Amino acid sequence: MPKLKTKSAAAKRFKKTGTGKLKRMKAYKSHILTKKSAKTKRNLRKAAIVDSANEKTMKKILPYL
Numbered sequence: 001m002p003k004l005k006t007k008s009a010a011a012k013r014f015k016k017t018g019t020g021k022l023k024r025m026k027a028y029k030s031h032i033l034t035k036k037s038a039k040t041k042r043n044l045r046k047a048a049i050v051d052s053a054n055e056k057t058m059k060k061i062l063p064y065l
Contacts, residue, residue: 006062007061007062011062022050022058024047024048026044
């Protein structure tokens with residue numbers, strides 16, 4: 001089998017947890033923050049786990065992560 005290339009953009013955005021799940025940061029935290037409540041912005045700070053529907057695709061994109 002030849003080596004597989006890791007998608008660089010995905011490698012920058014995802015980290016693997018101890019149990020093998022993929023961790024990601026939430027969207028909508030970069031700009032237009034004035035109209036968002038403090039509670040919304042606080043909840044967007046926390047990391048999230050990649051949904052099970054997308055996990056198979058993400059692991060294909062990140063073969064060595």
